[in-house]
Amino acid sequence: MATVDTMVEDIDFRRRWPGFDFRKLGRRLMTINLSDLAAMGATPRYALVSLALPRALSTWAIDRLYAGIAQQAQRFGCAIAGGDLSATRGPLTLTAAVFGDLPKGSRPLTRRGARAGWRIGVTGRLGSAAAGLKLLEGGRRPATPAERSWVRAQLEPVPRLEAAQILRRAGVRVAGDISDGLYREVEKIAEPAGLGAELWADELPIEASLGRCHGVAAWRLALFDSE
Template identity: 35%
Template sequence: MEFELINFFRQRIPKYPCVRVGIGDDAAVIDLDIQQCVITTDVLMDGVDFISSQTSPEQIGRKALAVNLSDLAAMAASPKACVVGLVLPQKGGMELAKRLYEGLLPLARDFQIAVAGGDTNSWDGPLVISVTALGLPPPGGVLSRSGARPGDRIIVTGDFGGSILGKHLTFTPRVWEAIFLYRSYEVHAGIDVSDGLALDLWRVTQESGCGAVVHADSVPISEAACRIVKLEKGKQKPLDRALYDGEDFELILAVPPAEAERMLRDQPLSVKLTDIGEFVAEKGLWLEKGKKRTALPPKGYEHKFT
């Protein structure tokens, strides 16, 4: 349903000359006449993005900023400033707000992003926290979802699956990694994995007008993905968790073959880079295991509404 709504927005919302990148990507690029800035927003709600009875306010505040930084990373943008909108429960809201900031501010410092302002509200309901982040585009323009070409390799950072066991609260947004890779190698397209490897890879193929083949044996499966399969007594395979779980906040990049080879040889980051397959001309998403190729459903986390 979310996809339908995005399509509605695309059709309904006018094209503005100053929006260089708008709806359909991780963040928007606004041409500010002389200088551009990148803007992105994310709203997190108790019971959906975190469970306040099981999560410290510091972790919630950190996550609210981190997911926005991950969107800036997806554009290879440098963090610049953010604003924070809070909707606090009336009881205990003051202490909660302070602790949210205690979690948010250290991450802001690490990523050199200014907390420029915000809006503080209260109500008779659960916590909602909305962050909007501004970034500066890299020289030559942002990394977008739409530049993948048939033949490009699918390069990912880190490993996948089982984020719900903890990583979704502690992940490092791949901001410096994205900026470094985009500056140092030819990268055609990129996205951050917020809703799942398969679903977000599919989004790149949709925006780029191509397809993709994932090699099952190459997908880096996290230790948490294996652990969660054990905890759930094997209803799913670890690979399924890696493909379909949300909130890994790793990068998927489309890189031409020679550059991908150089990137993998260099392994220039502290996080591992892995080649998990290739973009292809035929539209669609496939999983290849040995010589067998099957359809890979673009499943992942989606907000459901009717």
């Protein structure tokens, strides 16, 4: 099993976000890829990292970026097997490819094969990452413990490798990650199977601290925004 993901400055992150840190950025690069693997029920084994960086970037920043990458890789048992470093006249563009495997004889989780009548489940509490992004894009430093936890959910997401493996062992066959939002992911699973889906906004496991957030009902964040 293999996955590749790229993060582009000013699209996926901004250096001027309050609390921005290159080490966190490195960790997040690994996390988005580890999450993709998790969604397949695979165990990460090794990674390749390719960074396109402006020449003006300090070696201090580059060191921290690599440290974050290495730290998150190690935490999830993934070896950095190689990489590439390029100059760019544009935004930081960070790519990682991660390879993993499945326990022998077991099948990966995929989006294919959903059947009519099945229940839809989701792990974790929804909406924090979206609320954190709104704070950051508003240029506001998080002021309360709740706000800090939202920003953390955006900047330092945790790949759900364990949850995926528990689900796989429990017999779940169809799954996806909700980095494009729950609504979009359900669509990706249901539509090719010729199915519709019902989601009940008041039954979504919304992060309790959200309440109403910046005038947007929390369930809208939970349903439509990236996790």
